[in-house]
Amino acid sequence: MTDTVKGPASYFPSIEKKYGRSIAEWKDLIRTSPLTKHMELVGWLKTEHGLGHGHANALVAHTLAEDSGK
Known part of the structure; x- marks a missing residue:
């Protein structure tokens, strides 16, 4: 049985x-971005990378969450 x-x-x-x-690769991009706030990063991924x-x-x-240890 596999977990969902x-x-x-x-x-x-x-x-x-x-x-x-x-x-x-996406996580590396996020981590190397000068942006740090959640919604700034979301907006950046949407505008610059088309997500x-x-x-x-x-x-x-x-x-x-991963970076904060949660």
Whole structure:
């Protein structure tokens, strides 16, 4: 029996398929951005990289949570 992925990570397969970058690449971009606030990063991913709001939000939420140890 496999566990269903929940939360932001549930978007990861479709993000990789739709935008052609691995999740690790997206996280590296987020981490190297001079922006630090959640919604600033979401807006940046949307405008500069063409991500949809839900995908950008999932990547930022997961990356920031991971970096804060949550």
